[in-house]
Each structure stands twice: as C-alpha cells, then as structure tokens.
Amino acid sequence: MNVHLYYYMTKENSEKRTAILCATLKLITENGFAATPISLIAKEAGVAAGTIYLYFNSKEAMLQVIYLEFKEALTNATIAGFSENLPGRVAIELLLQNYLNFMLKNPLKFKFFEQFTNSPYINKLTKETGLKIFYPIVQVFERAKSERLIKDIPVQILYAHVLAPINHLLRQHLIDEFQFTPENTQIAFQACWDAIKS
Amino acid sequence: MNVHLYYYMTKENSEKRTAILCATLKLITENGFAATPISLIAKEAGVAAGTIYLYFNSKEAMLQVIYLEFKEALTNATIAGFSENLPGRVAIELLLQNYLNFMLKNPLKFKFFEQFTNSPYINKLTKETGLKIFYPIVQVFERAKSERLIKDIPVQILYAHVLAPINHLLRQHLIDEFQFTPENTQIAFQACWDAIKS
Amino acid sequence: MNVHLYYYMTKENSEKRTAILCATLKLITENGFAATPISLIAKEAGVAAGTIYLYFNSKEAMLQVIYLEFKEALTNATIAGFSENLPGRVAIELLLQNYLNFMLKNPLKFKFFEQFTNSPYINKLTKETGLKIFYPIVQVFERAKSERLIKDIPVQILYAHVLAPINHLLRQHLIDEFQFTPENTQIAFQACWDAIKS
C-alpha cells in the first residue's frame, strides 16, 4: 500500500473541518452569527452537531479561526508577485489588484470580513494577531512616501483613500449595485492614485 | 408658564420611548444586538421590560426604528445650509463637513450605522426606505458631473471615493487611531477632491 | 382591603420558591443530583423550567441553598429547650432527642444531608458556613468533659460515638431495617452514653 498516495489528514486539515468552516462562513454571512444555530451549521456541513466540537472549542472559537485563516489567506494572495524592486505605483496597483481579485473570488469571505472586523465577537487578541499579518503592506506606502511618489500625509489617510473605496465598491458589487468590469476597475484605481499621488 | 411650551407627548416621542431608544443604541453598539437582552435595555432605560412592548412591537422593530430615525436625522443635518446655487466644490465640502460633524457629535449612531447597514437584522424594506432619504445628495454629484467639475464616472465610484474614506477615518477616530483635527480634515477632504475632480 | 391579611411574600419566601425546593429535595434524594434534570424538578414543582432561574442562579446553587437552610433548621430544632443549666446527661439526651426528632420528621432532609455532606457538589464555603451553625453543640461536650461526666478524650471521638450511631440507625430506619421505637431509642441512647461516660 503506497503511503504517498494518501493525503495526510490532521484535525487542522480534514474534510469535515473544512466542511464545517464553509458551512459556518456561508450561514453566518447570510443570517448573522447569533441567528445561526450550531444545529444548522451541522446540517449544512453534513455532520452531527457534536462533531463540530471535535474540531472547535466553541461556536465563538470558529469565528476566530475563520477570521485568522482568512487574514492569512488574504495576505498571501495580496503580496503574490510583489517585490521591493517594483516601482511605487506598479507595486501599489499590484497589491490592490491582488486584494481585489481575492475578494472577488471569495465574496463570502469578504462579507465575513466586513461584518466581523469591527464586531464585538472578534476578540482583541484575534484582531491583533490578524493585523500583524497585514504589516508587509505598510512598507510600500512608507517607501512611496519617502520617494515623494505620494503625498506626505498620515498613513491612515492614505489607507482611507485606497482601501476604503475599493471595499465600498466590493460591497456594492456584492449587492449588484456595481460591476467590477476592467474599465470600472481602472477608473477606481486611477481615482485612488489621484487621491494620494504627490 | 406658557402652555405652548408644553411638549405634546405621544407614543412617538415620550420620555420613556426616548430613554428606551437611547439605552438600546448604547447597549447594542457596545455588545451587539444578540448579546443585548431586552431585560438589560429595560434596566438601562429605567423602565420595566414589559413597558418596552408598549412602544415597540418586538426587539427587532426597535432596530428598524433606530435605523430610520437615524437616517432622517443624518440627512437633515447633512443638507443643512445647502442650496442649489452653491458652487460645486463648496457644495460638496459643505455636505461632507455636515456629515462629518453629525457623525463626530453622534459617535454611537455612527457605530450603529456601520454595524447595521449591511446586517441581516435590517430588513430590505427598511434599507430602501432609508436610502430614499439620501437621494438629495445624489443631485450635487450629478450637477458637478454635468458642469465638468468632477470626472464623468459612475456615481457609485464617486461615492466610494468621497464617503468611504471619511467613514473609514471616522471608524479609526472612534478607536483612537486617528484624530480629526482641522488639519487632518482638510488633508482628507483634499484627497477626496483630488480623487474625483476633473 | 386589609393589608394585614396578606402574607408578605418575597423571593426568599414565596410559594413557588418553596415548591421548587421541595421538589428538588424529593427528586435528588431519590435519584441523585446529576440524574435529576431541571425539567423534572420544574414538572414536580408545577412551574416552568425558566421560573426556577428566577429564584436560583443555577442548579448547583439550589443545592447550596437547601444545604444551608437545612443546617439552620436542624440547629434550631436541636437546641430547642436547651439551657446551660441543664445537667450534662440531660442536656446531651435533650440535644440527641431533638436531633433525632427533627430527622425522623424530615426524612428527606436527612437523606439529603447524608448524601451531600461529603459530596463534591457542596462547596467548601457552604460547608464551613454550615458548620459554624453547629458550634453550640460543641459547648455541651466541652462542659461535660470538664465536669468529668464524660471521658476526657478527643472531641472527635465523642462525636463519633454519639452522632454516628444515631445517624446510622436513622439510615437503617429509612430503609425499614430498624424501628425507632421508644424502647430502641432508649437502648441506643444508653449505648451512646455508655460509650462516652467516665
């Protein structure tokens, strides 16, 4: 029997665990966390309610796990292809486009992120752990600032005018009030750039 | 005492009703809707739990009421001093500043808005009713577009680059990660303008 | 309407509270604490399950309350008619008889006491609070010792030979293996006395 053919399954990475997380993601973005009973998640995931507790300590713990795993996946996707040698604007557009692509491919995760980032359900520890992952992105802005490519203004304002508009449009996209066509994307990116460029 | 000074109290605006709404606003922005029992709201408002049902049909109904009343107050505050004769940029800055001032003066209401605008707790009907109130603002953008003051791009993108950054900074302001000093406000407004101006 | 006719009912002393405590006492002495669901207690007490939580914080809290109220009632019953002037043996027999009468009249409470005094369900704090009530009884033994009426031996051994036999016989009485006839009672008391007298 060839052991190499077997996919090595741990509790961290099993089919059931994945099914549970997917079901949870789907249901809580749809109905909200409190309005989604464990029994419903179990049904959707095709497991018994008790099984969920083999993989997670509590209903709330699932939230933290989803949040953290999402943050990691998002960061990895966002910095794909990024190099410090890239010219400032190219670098920023690459990051933005990566970010946007990930969110468009994972609309449920985006909805989840929007819903829970500022929610009392996500505890402080998880929030901070999550934010640490994000730090690579800060650097591009700092470098672009020192190269005088973009305005020398507080980084918070820079973020506000780059990420917030994209997130807003993503939200509208999800409720069919906006289409992320290539043309619209270019217009939006250009507006971001106009907002921050020197 | 002049009889005209007496405030005519109906169910729509009695002291108790106000106390209940305030308590609800405070508690659910703090702990979330599901984590705020009616009993706690009653305690905070200084009334009996049963009394709440004299003023509202259900716990969820309170949410809709708060949402709608908030939207109306916000709109009124935002268009204060606005006239169709104002030059485009001045008009937009006035609206923005009004909006910002209202939110800074009513941080709980801003938090509530952020938390519930995209939540499943707010039903579709309420959402649409709420959005209708916002329409006055559309006009300014449309006019500015036709006057070639700002880019001729989809209005959704305009919104995204004007309101979303301000909301983002408000959120950061509330968690003490950003200060809305006059200087920062000017920088942020300028960036909004740079993003959309022709 | 004559207010004096009304029995003043507080949460500490209401019909429902009493019914709940009685039902609990009956059911847990019969089936054990863990084998007695709250739903069953509610049914037996003729109230809704939720009502129980108006009077007690948790299932376990009921146990503590029953234990403490029992200890107090027992102590009061035991020291009834007791005075420091009574001769030693008379005093001890009075206490013993009082104790026995109370237990015979409250067999469920005796069963409860036996079952829970040394159980991990009763927390340390409750145990100690309960024991403090018992102190009056210590004094009689100390006095009798100093008067050379009874043996000058450790008080623990005195207890062992007075209370333990009576408790044992009470236990047998409850399962119909022994009858506390006046004659048997006299024999048992005499044996207690023989065990400890000088």
Added chain:
Amino acid sequence: MNVHLYYYMTKENSEKRTAILCATLKLITENGFAATPISLIAKEAGVAAGTIYLYFNSKEAMLQVIYLEFKEALTNATIAGFSENLPGRVAIELLLQNYLNFMLKNPLKFKFFEQFTNSPYINKLTKETGLKIFYPIVQVFERAKSERLIKDIPVQILYAHVLAPINHLLRQHLIDEFQFTPENTQIAFQACWDAIKS
C-alpha cells in the same frame, strides 16, 4: 523462567482492566460519578474510550463491579486470622482492627464505599449481593450476645455503635481532622466496647 509463574490473563484480570478500574475509582471518588466522563477515565487509564466497553457493558456497570470487588476484598481482609475459638472481645477487636487497617490502606476505596453504599447508582441487586458477603461478621456478635459478653440488644444497634463510629473517624481521618494514632485507636475501640458490653 517457570511457566507456573505466568499469570493467566483473562478479561477478568488483565492489566488494562485493572488500570480502568483504578482510574475510575480515583476519579469518581474525587469528582463524583456524574462529573467523571468516560473519556477522562480512558485518559487516566491510558486506554482508548472504546476499550473500556470491551471490559464493561456500561459506565454504571463499572460502579457495580468496583462495589462488589471492594466488598469481597474488604470481607477477606476483615476476617483474616479470625477463628471461632477466639474469645469474644478479642474476636471483635480483631475484626475491627482488620477492617480499620484495610480502610486506612485503601482510602479511595473507603471514600468510594461511603459515597456509593447509599447512592441510587448502586442498584438493589448489587447491594444485596454485597451484603451477603458481610454475613460472617454477624456471627461473632450473635455468639457474644449468647455468651452474655455484650448486651442483648438488636444487632442493628450493635452495628451502629461499633462500625458507625469507626467509619465516622475514618471519614475525619481522610480530611485530616483526626489521626488514627495507636492511642486514639485504643480509645475509640474501648468506647465501642463500652457501648455494647454487658
């Protein structure tokens, strides 16, 4: 190696079975039966949860087994060295001392015995089976009574004044409120004797 020394292992006395029983005894005397999950017993015993069901039919069955095995071991230990020819008081003291020694050497088993003898978890059948084992001890008392060594009073009362005090002191000993020093033991035994002697 001599083949006779090999211990023949059946389900009745394998290492795993013993480990399971020990773990159970330890855990349920500490936390109570209901508060001790099978999973914890399995962990403590170093076996899988499922393994326990190879040796016992149910969680409750383990209790019965422990109870019966304990009763048998206790009886054997108690009657060690006993002969019908021994003089009455010597016989009684021998039995008492044997009983006491066994309990002092097996404090967990004593705790278990105290906790479960009168518990609803031990079913009637087990109780009766268990009590039959104890009968040898009755005889000594009956003989002593007929020899007029001890009072001619109901055997239940005799038990009450001999075993109950010792059990009480054992209980106190286990919670460090009493020391079974040779001196204290002698005092206690003497009191037992004084209680029942003619």
Added chain:
DNA sequence: GATGAATGAGGATTCATTCAT
C-alpha cells in the same frame, strides 16, 4: 483486541414575549 472519530440524545440555561395586577 484496540482505537478514537463520529454520533445525537439529553440537559442546563437564556431570553423575547405575555398578561394579570
């Protein structure tokens, strides 16, 4: 024989809502 993942029934507790006062 052993394992331990999976099950799902059962139980404590919470809380929106009602209603007698």
Added chain:
DNA sequence: AATGAATGAATCCTCATTCAT
C-alpha cells in the same frame, strides 16, 4: 400606562456509546 413574574421555546454544549479501521 406600567409593571415584572412567569413562561417555554430555542440553543449551546457534553458525553455515553458505537463502529469502521
């Protein structure tokens, strides 16, 4: 109008037991 005791449905979670490996 106002109260708050009472309700009981709903929900999270535990854990004895089974069974495929």
